[in-house]
Amino acid sequence: MLRRYWPSALLLVAAILAWQGIASLPGVDDLTLASPVETWHSLRTDTHLLLTNAWTTAQEVLLGLAVAVVLGAGAAVAMHLVRPLRDAVYPLLVASQAVPVIVVAPLFILAFDYGIGPKVLIVALTCFFPITVNLLDGLRAVEAEQLKLMRSLGASRLATLLKVELPSALPYLFSGLRVAATVSVIGAVFGEWAGADRGLGRMILLGINQLQTPRVFAGVIVLMLMSIALFLSVYVVERLVAPWGRA
Amino acid sequence: MATRLEAPVEEPRSVEKAAVRIESATRRYARRRGATVTAIESLDLAVGRDEVVAVVGPSGCGKSTLLELVAGLQEPDEGLVTVAGAPERRAACAWMPQRDLLVPWRDAVGNAALALESAGVGRAEARRRAAPLFERFGLADFERARPAELSGGMRQRVAFLRTLLADRPVLLLDEPFGALDSITRGSMQEWLAEALAEEPRTVLLVTHDVDEALVLADRVAILTPRPGRVRAELTVDLPRPRRRRELLTDPAFAELKRRALDALEC
Numbered sequence: 001m002l003r004r005y006w007p008s009a010l011l012l013v014a015a016i017l018a019w020q021g022i023a024s025l026p027g028v029d030d031l032t033l034a035s036p037v038e039t040w041h042s043l044r045t046d047t048h049l050l051l052t053n054a055w056t057t058a059q060e061v062l063l064g065l066a067v068a069v070v071l072g073a074g075a076a077v078a079m080h081l082v083r084p085l086r087d088a089v090y091p092l093l094v095a096s097q098a099v100p101v102i103v104v105a106p107l108f109i110l111a112f113d114y115g116i117g118p119k120v121l122i123v124a125l126t127c128f129f130p131i132t133v134n135l136l137d138g139l140r141a142v143e144a145e146q147l148k149l150m151r152s153l154g155a156s157r158l159a160t161l162l163k164v165e166l167p168s169a170l171p172y173l174f175s176g177l178r179v180a181a182t183v184s185v186i187g188a189v190f191g192e193w194a195g196a197d198r199g200l201g202r203m204i205l206l207g208i209n210q211l212q213t214p215r216v217f218a219g220v221i222v223l224m225l226m227s228i229a230l231f232l233s234v235y236v237v238e239r240l241v242a243p244w245g246r247a
Numbered sequence: 248m249a250t251r252l253e254a255p256v257e258e259p260r261s262v263e264k265a266a267v268r269i270e271s272a273t274r275r276y277a278r279r280r281g282a283t284v285t286a287i288e289s290l291d292l293a294v295g296r297d298e299v300v301a302v303v304g305p306s307g308c309g310k311s312t313l314l315e316l317v318a319g320l321q322e323p324d325e326g327l328v329t330v331a332g333a334p335e336r337r338a339a340c341a342w343m344p345q346r347d348l349l350v351p352w353r354d355a356v357g358n359a360a361l362a363l364e365s366a367g368v369g370r371a372e373a374r375r376r377a378a379p380l381f382e383r384f385g386l387a388d389f390e391r392a393r394p395a396e397l398s399g400g401m402r403q404r405v406a407f408l409r410t411l412l413a414d415r416p417v418l419l420l421d422e423p424f425g426a427l428d429s430i431t432r433g434s435m436q437e438w439l440a441e442a443l444a445e446e447p448r449t450v451l452l453v454t455h456d457v458d459e460a461l462v463l464a465d466r467v468a469i470l471t472p473r474p475g476r477v478r479a480e481l482t483v484d485l486p487r488p489r490r491r492r493e494l495l496t497d498p499a500f501a502e503l504k505r506r507a508l509d510a511l512e513c
Binding site for chain 2: 143145146148149150151152153154155159163164167168170242244
């Protein structure tokens with residue numbers, strides 16, 4: 001474990017040292033770039049503020065991810081089973097990814113309310129695509145021979161889906177989930193920037209406006225840690241649920 | 248094993264009583280730019296009840312196509328393919344492809360039980376019915392092993408049990424041991440011969456190995472290169488059980504092998 005991660009730890013230390021070095025240069029404004037020491041100080045003194053806001057953002061992210069998994073899995077299975085549906089919907093799905101979340105987020109806030117709902121929706125929108133596309137790929141990656149075998153055994157379409165296609169697509173779903181987990185946090189921040197009274201995104205936005213640069217940096221660090229924690233959780237769940245990996 | 252078809256003991260295995268009948272079957276595949284490839288052409292072959300017929304031929308002579316035609320996974324472009332005892336061929340045949348196709352998320356029993364589950368049997372009941380076969384066919388203690396933990400030969404045995412559990416009168420085996428090393432293949436052939444002695448079925452076996460055909464089959468059909476058709480049929484009247492080691496020094500075996508190889512080469 002240690003042996004495997006020491007390069008990563010070394011790189012991190014080097015990056016922090018470089019950061020401190022750049023922040024200490026005479027021409028660098030403290031309001032533009034908070035140094036690691038200042039950021040650490042903010043992490044210590046603003047712990048309570050950071051944690052309460054992080055909890056709000058975490059709720060948005062987790063709920064949004066859950067919605068995206070349910071809708072994304074449903075869409076992938078439907079598109080897999082009904083070929084015309086796939087042909088019709090897939091291009092739209094790709095096109096939908098070109099819509100900037102940062103533009104639609106304020107519209108959602110307008111259309112709905114100031115609460116958690118629109119943020120969950122925005123997170124779900126951000127995460128839907130990688131989940132759907134990966135699961136669909138997984139369902140389509142099942143070998144023709146395997147399907148032929150199920151056909152010869154007299155299995156129904158549903159039995160083939162449940163006993164062969166879905167289990168063999170599970171590792172693909174987890175690939176999509178890993179991507180979704182990392183981008184979900186960005187979705188939540190955009191949602192909060194468009195209008196919110198709590199959350200890490202709002203805290204960061206306020207910090208920028210109030211020139212509390214160390215607090216902004218501390219908020220970003222917490223967001224990063226959340227992303228890493230989510231990514232690792234997905235990895236752990238995958239090890240438990242689908243340890244066999246891709247075929 | 249409920250639906251085994253019982254043939255009267257003395258009755259000769261004649262074509263009239265055939266369990267599987269292929270009559271001047273032709274199968275073509277479309278290729279790009281309108282070109283077609285004829286996999287098999289006007290092929291005639293019949294398999295009697297509980298008879299083991301091996302089909303031997305060079306690579307690409309349409310052996311796998313032939314099996315899939317009988318299995319009901321493909322339809323002939325011309326000619327007739329019928330399987331006695333069921334209106335639909337697919338319901339009467341159990342098909343075992345060359346690759347074991349075991350799924351990694353199920354243990355060995357679970358993989359074999361897939362055949363029963365596909366027929367609508369519940370998961371627990373399917374496992375309960377599959378387990379005794381592991382005992383009977385020398386796979387006790389491997390029930391809970393994952394496919395990745397099994398050797399190639401073991402995986403092939405599990406795949407064969409899955410085929411048996413489909414509970415169909417006709418078994419269609421497509422080079423079942425083709426991917427195994429020759430030592431394992433030899434012991435698997437004897438294992439399969441014993442299994443079939445215990446559970447007699449109508450078997451159509453595709454192989455490119457003449458020895459394998461002679462160890463297992465009652466009759467050997469030799470196919471021409473593509474398009475495949477039957478060039479010669481040999482009756483293998485060697486006594487059973489056949490042991491590979493003893494066959495090596497058996498002049499009757501040598502003579503059959505010579506005739507088979509002659510038919511393959513001309």
